[in-house]
Amino acid sequence: MEYRFSNRALSAKPSRIREISARGAVDPEFISFAIGNPAYETFPVEDIRRCADLVYERVPKYALQYGPTIGDDGFRALVKERLQKVMGINPEGNDILVTSGSQQGLTLMPMTMANEGDIVLVEEFTYMGALSCMRGMCTRPVGVKVDEDGINLEALEEACIEAKKYGATISYLYLIPNFQNPMGVCLPLEKRKKILELASKYDFMVYEDNPYGELRYSGEHIPALKALDTEGRVVYAGSFSKILASGIRLGFICASEAVIAKMSALKGNLDSGSPVSSSLIARYFMEEGKLDPHVEKTCALYAKKRNAMVEGLDKYMSSKCTKTNPEGGMFLWVTLPEDADADAVFEACLENHIGVIPSSCFAPDEEKPGKAFRLCFATPTLEEIELGCKRFGDVTKKFFGE
C-alpha cells in the first residue's frame, strides 16, 4: 500500500556514513577516518561489568521497575557536582534531566522549545545527528559562517537581523563550543560572552552541546557558556559516551528548572525514562573516584592519536589543502582548494581504501555542500592513522600537487 508518511518522516535522509561504512565492510584493506565512535580500548570493561552487577546486588527492585522519568537522584546530584567542578556551572536554579545518550537532547530541544517552521541557527557545518533531529521536528536549520576560532559573530548577528526582516522566529542557536564536530574548532571566552549578549538582544536560546568538553589535550580550559549564563538562556547537554562508554546510552541536560520540567514531561513520551541501570553504572563508577583518572587516561591516548594525525597530514598532505588544529575532541577538518572537485576527491579516497566524510553531510544547506572532509582520529589505531594519512595525502597530492 501507499503510506501517508508524515512531513517529519519525509525529512529523514539516508545516512551517508552508513553508505561509507558499507563500502568499508566489503573492503578488507579499508581504513576508516569516517566513523566517529570512541575508541573501544578506552572502555573500562571490567569496571563497568562489576558496576552493572552491583546494580542487581544492591537495588534490583529499583533497577527492574519503572523509574523516575527525570532520572536517578543520586546520579543527577553527582552530575551537578561534576558540572560545577569541571565546567564552572552554578547548580543554583538549574536542574538535571538524564537522557538516553546526548542524542535524545538533540530531539528534546526542538521538541520543547521550537514550533514547526522555526529557525535554528547552527554552525556552517555541524553534527549531522543534530541536523537530523531539527529536521525531524520540522524546524529550519540555518548555517552561520565559522572561523578558525568558531562561529563568526558578525555573521551571527546578521542572521538575527535577516530572520527578523522576514518575520522568522529564531528558536535557538545550536553550538558545539569545544572541539566542534566536524571542524574541531574551539570558541574562545570572549566569543562565548558575546554570543550570550546576542542571545539576550535577539531573544533566542542557546543549546550548548558539549560531548567532547573533557577531552582536551592542549591549551587552556574555557568555561562553558552555561557557566556564563545569567538569564537561563543556555541549555547544556553532556554525554558519558565519550568518557565512559557509548553503549550504555547515557547523557544529560542541565538547564533552568522550568525548562527541565517541560523537557522531562516530553521525555516521558519518548521512553518513560532511561534505564536506571545505566545511570547507576556511571554513578558507582564516579562514587569509586574512577572517572577522573579514567578521563585522564583517555585524553592521553587521544592526544597521541591527534598528534599522529596532525604529523601524518603535515607529512603527506598536499600543501594546497588546509587543516584545523584541534586542541581536543575527536575530529580534524581538511579543506580542499576552492576549485577542487570534492566528489571526485572523495571517490578517489574510497578507491585508495581510506574513508573520510564529505562536508556535504554536515551542511544545513544542501546548496552549500562545501569542499572539505571530516577526519576522525579517535577510532583508528596509531598504525591505521599513519597509513591512512599516507593514503589520504597521496590522493590530495594526485589532485592538487605537492
Place this chain on the structure above:
Amino acid sequence: MEYRFSNRALSAKPSRIREISARGAVDPEFISFAIGNPAYETFPVEDIRRCADLVYERVPKYALQYGPTIGDDGFRALVKERLQKVMGINPEGNDILVTSGSQQGLTLMPMTMANEGDIVLVEEFTYMGALSCMRGMCTRPVGVKVDEDGINLEALEEACIEAKKYGATISYLYLIPNFQNPMGVCLPLEKRKKILELASKYDFMVYEDNPYGELRYSGEHIPALKALDTEGRVVYAGSFSKILASGIRLGFICASEAVIAKMSALKGNLDSGSPVSSSLIARYFMEEGKLDPHVEKTCALYAKKRNAMVEGLDKYMSSKCTKTNPEGGMFLWVTLPEDADADAVFEACLENHIGVIPSSCFAPDEEKPGKAFRLCFATPTLEEIELGCKRFGDVTKKFFGE
C-alpha cells in the same frame, strides 16, 4: 525569563497518577490500586542479573559501543519467531524495530505517520501515556464508544464519516485489543476483522498496542489484528515490561518493512538506538528457554490476583456500580451510577486510604470525563486486594447504598 515553549510542550499535562502516588507516599495506611506497574515479585531477578553479566562476558565490545539503531539482529529474529508462534503473525514482509519500552512506539507512530492536526481515533477511554504522545505530536485524539466487547463498530464508522465531512485526516486508529488499559475489555475475532475492513475502506492505519497479550488467565486466545492484516495497515507494538521487567525498557514494533525503515530513521533522532544490553538480556533469557515458563508463572500469580479482586468487589461493592470482567491483563473498570459525583467518590476513596484512577485521566475529550475508575490488580498483594476492595466497596455503599 519568559520561555517560548513549543505547542508540543504546552500540550503536556501534569500527571494525575503522580499526584495520587504523592498522596499515597505520605499515608502509611494507603493501598494503591492506582499505579499500573507489573508486580515486582514476577521479576526473575537472579536470571536477569546472570544474563546481564553474560553480556559483558560474551560481547563487551558490542554492548559498550554504539549499536545498530534498529536493534540487535539475534533478538529481532527471536521476536519474529515468538510473534509467529504466540500471535500468529506472518514474518514475511514484516520487520522488527527494537524500542526503548513500548512507550517509545507511542511517540514513533504519530511522529512517523501523522502530521500536526491529524486525527487519531482511540477508544472512549484509553492509556493516558498514549494520549500524551499523540498530544505531544500535536495530533488530535478522538474517542470512540466502547462496549463490553471493545470498540463499537458503528461508532467507529460514524467517526470516519464525520471526519471526512469536516475534511479531517484520520491518520490511524489506536487500539489495545487485549485486556484494554484502562477498561480490561478484549476484542473478539469478528470485530478485529471488521476493523480491518473499515481501515481499508476509510484508508487509515491501525496501531495495535499489545503489552498484555500474553497475560491471559481465562478464555481463548484471539489472533492479533496484525495476524489478519493483508495490506500492511497494522503496526503492532509489543513489550517486555510485563513479561520480563519494565526497568530494562525493552519493547518492539512489528510492521511492514517500509514503515519500519522510516520509524527506524526517526528513532535514530530519539536515542540513536536502545541499549544493546537490554535486548541481549532478553535474548539470552529466551535462548535458555526460560520465557515461556516464566510467563506461565506470571499468569498464575496474576490470575489469583484478578480472582481476588473480582471476588472482593462482588462481596463489598455497591450493586449500583458495574465492573468489567477481564480475562487477562492488569486492570478492571468500575462504572458508577449515571448520577454519581465521581470527584466526590474519588476524594472519599483517598480519605479511606485507597487509591484508584478516575476515568477523566483516560479521556481523550476533557468534556467527557466519564464516571468510572481503573483498578489495578497486578501490583498489590492478595492481602492488599482483599482490604482495598473492602475500603473501595465501603465508599461505594456510602454513596450508592447496598
